[in-house]
Amino acid sequence: MTHDLSASATLTQPSASEIPVTALVGNPNVGKSVLFRNLTRRYVTVSNYPGTTVEIVRARASEEVGFREIVDTPGLNDLAPRSDEARVTRELLEGHPGATVVQVADAKNLRRALFLTLQLAELRRPMILVLNMWDELENRGGEIDVDRLSELLGIPVVSTVAPTNTGTDDLVAALDRARIPAVAPPPGTTAPSDVTRLDAVNEILAETWSISEPLRAPLGVKLGFWAMHPVKGLALLAAILLSVFWLVGLFGAGTLVDALEVGVFEQRVSPASIALADRVLPFPHEHQTEPVPFTLSLPISPAHEVVLRESSKLVVRPAYEIDSAVALSFGESVRRRIHDFLVGPFGQITMGLSYALAIVLPIVTVFFLVFSVLEDSGYFSRMSVMLNRVFRVMGLNGKAVLPMILGLGCTTMATMTTRVLESRKERVVTTMLLALAVPCSAQLGVLLALTAALSPTGALVWLAIMIGVILLVGWLTARVFPGEGSEFILEIPPMRRPQLGNVVTKTYSRIEWYLKEVIPVFLVGTAALFLLDSFGALTAIAEAAEPLVVGWLGLPAEMANALLVGFMRRDFGAVYVLDAATGAGAILSQHQILVAMVTITLFMPCFATLLMITKEHGRRTALGMVAFIFPFAVLIGGLVNKLGIWLGTT
Numbered sequence: 001m002t003h004d005l006s007a008s009a010t011l012t013q014p015s016a017s018e019i020p021v022t023a024l025v026g027n028p029n030v031g032k033s034v035l036f037r038n039l040t041r042r043y044v045t046v047s048n049y050p051g052t053t054v055e056i057v058r059a060r061a062s063e064e065v066g067f068r069e070i071v072d073t074p075g076l077n078d079l080a081p082r083s084d085e086a087r088v089t090r091e092l093l094e095g096h097p098g099a100t101v102v103q104v105a106d107a108k109n110l111r112r113a114l115f116l117t118l119q120l121a122e123l124r125r126p127m128i129l130v131l132n133m134w135d136e137l138e139n140r141g142g143e144i145d146v147d148r149l150s151e152l153l154g155i156p157v158v159s160t161v162a163p164t165n166t167g168t169d170d171l172v173a174a175l176d177r178a179r180i181p182a183v184a185p186p187p188g189t190t191a192p193s194d195v196t197r198l199d200a201v202n203e204i205l206a207e208t209w210s211i212s213e214p215l216r217a218p219l220g221v222k223l224g225f226w227a228m229h230p231v232k233g234l235a236l237l238a239a240i241l242l243s244v245f246w247l248v249g250l251f252g253a254g255t256l257v258d259a260l261e262v263g264v265f266e267q268r269v270s271p272a273s274i275a276l277a278d279r280v281l282p283f284p285h286e287h288q289t290e291p292v293p294f295t296l297s298l299p300i301s302p303a304h305e306v307v308l309r310e311s312s313k314l315v316v317r318p319a320y321e322i323d324s325a326v327a328l329s330f331g332e333s334v335r336r337r338i339h340d341f342l343v344g345p346f347g348q349i350t351m352g353l354s355y356a357l358a359i360v361l362p363i364v365t366v367f368f369l370v371f372s373v374l375e376d377s378g379y380f381s382r383m384s385v386m387l388n389r390v391f392r393v394m395g396l397n398g399k400a401v402l403p404m405i406l407g408l409g410c411t412t413m414a415t416m417t418t419r420v421l422e423s424r425k426e427r428v429v430t431t432m433l434l435a436l437a438v439p440c441s442a443q444l445g446v447l448l449a450l451t452a453a454l455s456p457t458g459a460l461v462w463l464a465i466m467i468g469v470i471l472l473v474g475w476l477t478a479r480v481f482p483g484e485g486s487e488f489i490l491e492i493p494p495m496r497r498p499q500l501g502n503v504v505t506k507t508y509s510r511i512e513w514y515l516k517e518v519i520p521v522f523l524v525g526t527a528a529l530f531l532l533d534s535f536g537a538l539t540a541i542a543e544a545a546e547p548l549v550v551g552w553l554g555l556p557a558e559m560a561n562a563l564l565v566g567f568m569r570r571d572f573g574a575v576y577v578l579d580a581a582t583g584a585g586a587i588l589s590q591h592q593i594l595v596a597m598v599t600i601t602l603f604m605p606c607f608a609t610l611l612m613i614t615k616e617h618g619r620r621t622a623l624g625m626v627a628f629i630f631p632f633a634v635l636i637g638g639l640v641n642k643l644g645i646w647l648g649t650t
Contacts, residue, residue, distance in 0.1 A: 025073050031104060035132065058072075066172075066175070100125070100178045121181035132159075244448070269354075274343045281339040352523045352525075363446060384399065403417045403421070409440065410441065412612045429478050436469070450577065453582050469602065529564075554645070555641075559592075570601070570603040571606075591641075602633035
């Protein structure tokens with residue numbers, strides 16, 4: 001367990017066994033995690049509960065709250081042991097007899113909250129009821145008599161607005177006043193049925209809750225209804241998709257990539273790196289350092305400094321002399337290999353870092369920002385409602401939209417989240433669609449950049465093909481795997497104005513993930529290409545794949561490299577396509593860009609996703625998906641090429 005709490009100078013810190021436990025319990029999407037953050041410090045422990053996939057989050061409370069441990073339990077609708085979430089919550093509370101229960105409720109949905117309150121009361125634990133989202137209740141014209149509710153339940157009741165930290169001090173002050181609810185049945189008596197409980201909830205509501213029609217519905221309420229309207233919802237979805245295309249495909253892939261790729265790497269980083277490598281690892285070669293239109297004077301390494309001399313040539317002045325005998329000990333071939341490994345056509349700096357930092361990073365940063373805004377607004381759940389009927393065609397329901405949306409961030413993690421689907425059939429079908437046609441954030445950003453290089457018609461054709469493939473493969477997979485689907489029951493959170501702090505935090509964490517997880521893959525992929533090129537394997541592969549790449553897909557022979565790296569990670573392959581489509585030496589026509597986009601999009605995402613599929617569904621299912629996906633991707637790409645030739649669009 002990770003703790004971050006310093007002992008006060010005037011207080012004695014109790015041992016871990018003496019620290020009281022406060023458990024946050026509540027329905028899904030009521031703001032428990034935000035309230036948890038308000039009560040604790042940043043350092044937390046996240047772990048799966050033994051025997052389940054349910055995550056439990058623990059942390060020491062901040063000094064202002066006092067010496068206690070805060071536990072954030074999974075969201076649940078009732079305490080009946082029908083789910084892992086309910087079972088885990090009950091076992092946690094039973095394992096901590098002295099724990100204080102802080103029930104976090106959505107103030108707008110008091111009826112549902114009180115049903116859980118009565119169940120928690122039967123455990124006879126000290127309790128506090130927190131009515132969160134109080135501002136949204138007021139915006140909708142709702143009123144709750146907090147004092148009367150506290151009197152009827154026999155426990156402290158406080159109102160909060162967790163995102164703005166409003167009411168947290170009231171909650172902290174109430175912790176020492178937590179007590180066993182007055183509505184708890186006497187010890188030894190039989191627990192009431194759900195119908196008894198519902199009658200009690202209605203009686204409490206009659207005395208404490210009222211609503212008046214607001215003079216004017218808030219914009220968030222209107223947007224929430226529009227987002228699920230059959231016509232307005234589609235119009236809103238189209239507007240959001242166009243906004244994402246403009247921000248990611250034009251601003252991110254255009255303005256930002258140009259600034260980094262041309263302004264930083266092509267004009268500064270790459271020339272400086274090449275000049276330094278030419279000086280440190282000299283050998284006869286055709287490359288001549290180009291004049292650089294800027295003045296640079298900075299240490300590149302402890303041993304060398306780059307300066308601009310009067311000749312306008314970028315040269316390197318050694319800080320100390322290198323022993324000539326040592327220098328001569330390096331053979332020309334070795335120096336050439338090291339030189340090219342760093343700054344050659346497949347160099348770690350000139351290709352690996354350039355692709356990862358100058359092309360992909362600005363694109364995915366904008367995408368992460370947009371994704372975080374939509375996620376924090378509550379729109380994704382409404383998208384599930386809008387697409388529920390479409391997903392029924394594939395034997396799924398709108399719940400499958402959520403893992404697929406998460407797949408736009410990371411298909412590996414999205415594969416794990418398919419656990420939220422009730423049946424194995426739904427989990428397998430959704431996993432297949434994730435692996436086949438849902439691009440992760442890095443790849444999607446690059447694909448949006450490629451759509452900007454296409455005509456509007458070409459971009460729409462690519463999108464239509466992807467949607468058609470998802471529907472077709474989903475329909476077929478649903479019929480190959482036996483079993484029935486589940487009912488569509490989904491919690492719909494209110495539409496909210498995204499909180500700047502939440503958006504920044506989510507965007508930062510995803511960029512951090514990209515820097516740690518994806519950039520090393522780009523460098524390893526570049527190194528693999530360098531080795532293959534050094535031993536002549538790239539040429540051999542290109543020649544062997546020429547009938548497929550050139551004859552069937554209609555692409556230049558050089559694009560065999562993109563398909564090759566696409567086997568390792570399809571976002572790297574997409575970047576290779578982007579460079580061939582929009583770089584200085586662009587070699588692809590509009591038709592070829594479309595064919596390459598279709599083929600790369602349908603590749604297996606990455607090796608990590610394959611491992612996750614194996615873990616979730618077994619080796620046989622994972623190998624079956626691989627055996628289907630790669631040939632299918634090439635088949636569809638070739639059909640698009642042949643259809644374009646037949647229609648004369650090439």
